Amino acid sequence: MSSCGKNENPQEMNRRKFLKVFGGGAVASSAALYGCAPKNEPGAAVVLGEVPTDKMTYRQHPTNGDKVSILGYGCMRWPLKQGSDGKDQIDQEAVNRLVDYAIEHGVNYFDTSPVYVQGMSEKATGIALARHPRNSYYLATKLSNFQNYTRENSLAMYRQSFRDLQTDYLDYYLLHSIGGGNGIELFNDRYINNGMLDFLVKEREAGRIRNLGWSFHGDVKVFDYVLDMGIKWDFVQIQLNYLDWKHASGRNVNADYLYGELEKRGIPAVIMEPLLGGRLSNVPDHIVGRLKQQRPENSVASWAFRFAGSPDGVLTVLSGMTYMEHLQDNIRTYSPLIPVTDEEKDFLEETAQLMMKYPTIPCNDCKYCMPCPYALDIPGILLHYNKCVNEGNVPKSAQDENYAKARRAFLVGYDRSVPKLRQANHCTGCEQCNPHCPQGIDIPKEMQRIDKFVEELKVNG
Amino acid sequence: MLRKIRIIAAAFCFVLITLLFLDFTGTIHAWFGWLAKIQFWPALLALNVGVVAGLVILTLLLGRVYCSVICPLGVLQDIISWFASKRKKYRFSYSPALKWVRYGTLVVFIVACIAGIGSLVALISPYSAYGRIASNLFAPIYQEGNNLLAYFAERMDSYAFYSVHVWVRSLATMGIAILSFVLLAILAWRNGRTYCNTICPVGTVLGFLSRYALLKPRIDTDKCNGCGLCARKCKASCIDSKNHAIDYSRCVTCMDCLDNCRQGAISYTRARKAGKTTSVKESSTKDTADVSRRRALSATALVAMSSVLHAQQKKLEDYVEMKKDGGFAPIKERKEPDRLASLVPPGALSIGNLAQHCTGCQLCVSVCENHVLRPSTDLMKLMQPEMAFDRGYCRPECTKCSEVCPTGAIKLITKEDKSAIQIGHAVWVKDLCIVNTDGMSCGNCERHCPTKSIQMVAKDPADPKSLKIPVINTETCIGCGACEHLCPSRPYSAIYVEGHEMHRTI
Numbered sequence A: 001m002s003s004c005g006k007n008e009n010p011q012e013m014n015r016r017k018f019l020k021v022f023g024g025g026a027v028a029s030s031a032a033l034y035g036c037a038p039k040n041e042p043g044a045a046v047v048l049g050e051v052p053t054d055k056m057t058y059r060q061h062p063t064n065g066d067k068v069s070i071l072g073y074g075c076m077r078w079p080l081k082q083g084s085d086g087k088d089q090i091d092q093e094a095v096n097r098l099v100d101y102a103i104e105h106g107v108n109y110f111d112t113s114p115v116y117v118q119g120m121s122e123k124a125t126g127i128a129l130a131r132h133p134r135n136s137y138y139l140a141t142k143l144s145n146f147q148n149y150t151r152e153n154s155l156a157m158y159r160q161s162f163r164d165l166q167t168d169y170l171d172y173y174l175l176h177s178i179g180g181g182n183g184i185e186l187f188n189d190r191y192i193n194n195g196m197l198d199f200l201v202k203e204r205e206a207g208r209i210r211n212l213g214w215s216f217h218g219d220v221k222v223f224d225y226v227l228d229m230g231i232k233w234d235f236v237q238i239q240l241n242y243l244d245w246k247h248a249s250g251r252n253v254n255a256d257y258l259y260g261e262l263e264k265r266g267i268p269a270v271i272m273e274p275l276l277g278g279r280l281s282n283v284p285d286h287i288v289g290r291l292k293q294q295r296p297e298n299s300v301a302s303w304a305f306r307f308a309g310s311p312d313g314v315l316t317v318l319s320g321m322t323y324m325e326h327l328q329d330n331i332r333t334y335s336p337l338i339p340v341t342d343e344e345k346d347f348l349e350e351t352a353q354l355m356m357k358y359p360t361i362p363c364n365d366c367k368y369c370m371p372c373p374y375a376l377d378i379p380g381i382l383l384h385y386n387k388c389v390n391e392g393n394v395p396k397s398a399q400d401e402n403y404a405k406a407r408r409a410f411l412v413g414y415d416r417s418v419p420k421l422r423q424a425n426h427c428t429g430c431e432q433c434n435p436h437c438p439q440g441i442d443i444p445k446e447m448q449r450i451d452k453f454v455e456e457l458k459v460n461g
Numbered sequence B: 001m002l003r004k005i006r007i008i009a010a011a012f013c014f015v016l017i018t019l020l021f022l023d024f025t026g027t028i029h030a031w032f033g034w035l036a037k038i039q040f041w042p043a044l045l046a047l048n049v050g051v052v053a054g055l056v057i058l059t060l061l062l063g064r065v066y067c068s069v070i071c072p073l074g075v076l077q078d079i080i081s082w083f084a085s086k087r088k089k090y091r092f093s094y095s096p097a098l099k100w101v102r103y104g105t106l107v108v109f110i111v112a113c114i115a116g117i118g119s120l121v122a123l124i125s126p127y128s129a130y131g132r133i134a135s136n137l138f139a140p141i142y143q144e145g146n147n148l149l150a151y152f153a154e155r156m157d158s159y160a161f162y163s164v165h166v167w168v169r170s171l172a173t174m175g176i177a178i179l180s181f182v183l184l185a186i187l188a189w190r191n192g193r194t195y196c197n198t199i200c201p202v203g204t205v206l207g208f209l210s211r212y213a214l215l216k217p218r219i220d221t222d223k224c225n226g227c228g229l230c231a232r233k234c235k236a237s238c239i240d241s242k243n244h245a246i247d248y249s250r251c252v253t254c255m256d257c258l259d260n261c262r263q264g265a266i267s268y269t270r271a272r273k274a275g276k277t278t279s280v281k282e283s284s285t286k287d288t289a290d291v292s293r294r295r296a297l298s299a300t301a302l303v304a305m306s307s308v309l310h311a312q313q314k315k316l317e318d319y320v321e322m323k324k325d326g327g328f329a330p331i332k333e334r335k336e337p338d339r340l341a342s343l344v345p346p347g348a349l350s351i352g353n354l355a356q357h358c359t360g361c362q363l364c365v366s367v368c369e370n371h372v373l374r375p376s377t378d379l380m381k382l383m384q385p386e387m388a389f390d391r392g393y394c395r396p397e398c399t400k401c402s403e404v405c406p407t408g409a410i411k412l413i414t415k416e417d418k419s420a421i422q423i424g425h426a427v428w429v430k431d432l433c434i435v436n437t438d439g440m441s442c443g444n445c446e447r448h449c450p451t452k453s454i455q456m457v458a459k460d461p462a463d464p465k466s467l468k469i470p471v472i473n474t475e476t477c478i479g480c481g482a483c484e485h486l487c488p489s490r491p492y493s494a495i496y497v498e499g500h501e502m503h504r505t506i
Helices: A010-036 A044-048 A092-104 A121-129 A151-165 A184-192 A196-205 A220-227 A255-265 A285-294 A300-309 A324-333 A342-356 A378-390 A403-417 A443-459 B002-022 B027-032 B040-045 B049-062 B065-070 B072-087 B099-115 B118-124 B126-155 B171-191 B194-199 B201-210 B229-233 B256-260 B289-302 B351-357 B363-367 B400-404 B444-448 B482-486
Strands: A058-060 A067-069 A071-074 A080-082 A088-090 A109-111 A138-143 A170-178 A209-216 A235-239 A269-272 A314-319 B215-219 B266-270 B373-375 B385-387 B421-428 B454-458 B468-472 B495-505
Touching: A058 A314, A067 A071, A067 A314, A071 A092, A071 A324, A092 A121, A092 A324, A109 A314, A121 A151, A138 A151, A151 A170, A151 A196, A170 A184, A170 A196, A184 A196, A184 A220, A196 A209, A209 A220, A209 A269, A220 A255, A235 A255, A255 A269, A285 A300, A285 A342, A300 A314, A300 A324, A300 A342, A378 A403, A378 A443, A403 A443, A443 B444, B002 B027, B002 B065, B002 B072, B002 B126, B002 B256, B002 B363, B027 B400, B040 B049, B040 B126, B040 B201, B049 B065, B049 B201, B065 B072, B065 B201, B072 B126, B072 B171, B072 B194, B099 B118, B099 B194, B099 B201, B118 B126, B126 B171, B126 B201, B126 B363, B171 B194, B194 B201, B229 B256, B256 B266, B351 B495, B363 B373, B363 B400, B421 B468, B444 B454, B444 B482, B482 B495
Parallel strands: A071 A109, A071 A314, A109 A138, A138 A170, A170 A209, A209 A235, A235 A269, A269 A314
Antiparallel strands: A058 A067, A080 A088, B215 B266, B373 B385, B421 B495, B454 B468
């Protein structure tokens, strides 16, 4: 389960610390429980069973034979803690613990990027993985040359990845998030005109890159163009989940098309956003009820993971797991993967349609928009709004039945989630965030819409 | 019995008045806001004839009950004194009145009022003193307690409590509040009601009246055995037991002596043939609290917060240039613009009206939920409220300060009134606007102007497609500060509000 890794807000940090401490404690105490609980007394551990270490489903890469675990570790949401200088830093001990646990339980694919987690992800991932034999896992990272795509800077970024990841070869290397901006033109600028793609193909020949591919968000023309531009792609990373399958939001492309095109060409698909940053786990109550009714002992998130892992052409499903509990839940779901049946697919399609009725904003909390130069907490604002949408706390008018309660929940919750000076009313509309949003959200427009709504709530007490 | 009634009534008033300063939700005000308005000095400033007449009559009937029951500063001293009595039971003794200090202070007080030195008035006035103690010392504790509840409420997914920002609105006022409290505590700990009997101008004025009160504690010389217990229990030090005389100008009718007299010689009754009992002797000079307090005031001015250490260590830059994902841009500090005229809240009518009527009790400051009001640091109007927009702006739906003000310094207004009261007008600072500094259109001021007094126009009149700048219609601008608060420019806003001496209705 991909985390809802909203943080930085001190209270949130506390909660995170709290979870960390007690989460760790829970692991220890449940381990103790196995040891001493009488066999026929059903405690929590007995009901759920131990997290399996040897049941993970693996997919074989069609050309190179890599056996990749269906659960891939996305290194975009590593747990943070506050350093002595007041700045965020990655909680390396927690990362080590998560990585060790993942590998112990059969996870062998780790996906990172130079820009993740304020630029700290590769180093932290490298430190954690260097403690394991290099041939026990596959390493994926990306050429994330969004800001400065000169050849020099792109090469520097490529080489820095080797150093930070403490490796001399990369198993999977991606052109990061193509299809954004002005489409093919930007793609050419980032990878063709500067000769980087040629360079990377040569690196593949030299064996420093074992598999070359790309991740995609946005303009379908770029997807079609790059797919057939005459280069052998070893894999492609796409956004796929039961909502995006047929109901992609904004300028995103339906996943059934993307996956279909890959399948036709026999290119393995790496799946990102299987849970939409937690949006498919944090759903309105009646949808929780609906999913739980079918499989009461499985998590809401497990549906999304089963759906994403079911197509045969899927090599691995990436999940950015911040918390141990998420990691454990996902390992359970995939040990082994029970593919969704046709009936279940229909059931999830109906569920998707129910979800579409909620006017949430398709933010997956990836934080690519951050830091906002005017200090807003963009994902914090959007997540709070979505939470209120899902909980029915976005009243349409002051005449609504539960107006007073909803108003209080929205406003009090807003101040709790986002410090006043980072709220939507400080948006200047500079639009510097927009090109970074992989979901194509018009962020200033949403900020101003939410701000207007907040203003109305405040005035109509 | 009478003592118990006094204690219950005093507890009622004290707790609720204190809550007026602590409660930031406005619930208590709706019910008990009147408790601030029946305070003597505020009522006098508000020219509230009914209340003043009521208090005069009350004093003429019952003596200085006001000081024992209604005045929160008096009750605070009683509380401190009660703790002191736990250590030593009979610790008071009769002392003659320090007449020249009493009348001297009263004269200074009146002169300060006439001369319009609001700061001096606020320094001496009992209600103001209690207000600043409650809002500067008690309110933060209350708020932190609330925040603790909010912390747990948040974790229980409850919206019953929300956390509030606790901050020091003015270091000077805070310092004065601490000094007031310490001085008062020392006086009360040692000698009970010294402040009320020697400094408090309200006490002095009421003392003139209470001499002629209908009901007073009277000593029956037939029953009295001269044990002097009453004098040793009298926190006002006004019972001269040797002479069976009580100084009624200083007696706060606490009834302690009544309960304490084992002979039952003291009763609270009408006069039979009671003669004058005031015994007045000049006493040796004593350093007055007033002087030391003023000295203390100048001392606080010296207490300056050391600047925050910016431990911003220049990080070794990676040589790869990239836009890293996540993290926050720092919130940059905002500085107050230099305003020609200060900003006072709608309802204050004018800067002069506020200065004349305000007693600096901090009630408006403590209820300002948008963190706009704060005590002035200007020496002439020290502790009187002033507006600043670094933490929020004067929101259209809020009229709290006007609702709570007991002195008429901020007159009661409705939301509708407020939307048409011009307290100032916005001024655009061309060189700071992000159109010119960042080369970017913004329009945040325009989007948030509640009176739609700002419009965005093309910077270059010849090119309608050029970046837009805000222009202000100063006729309709009310000076709420939304634009100033929400302007992205740091440390100074590119649009700020200039105050008007006289508020206008538009």
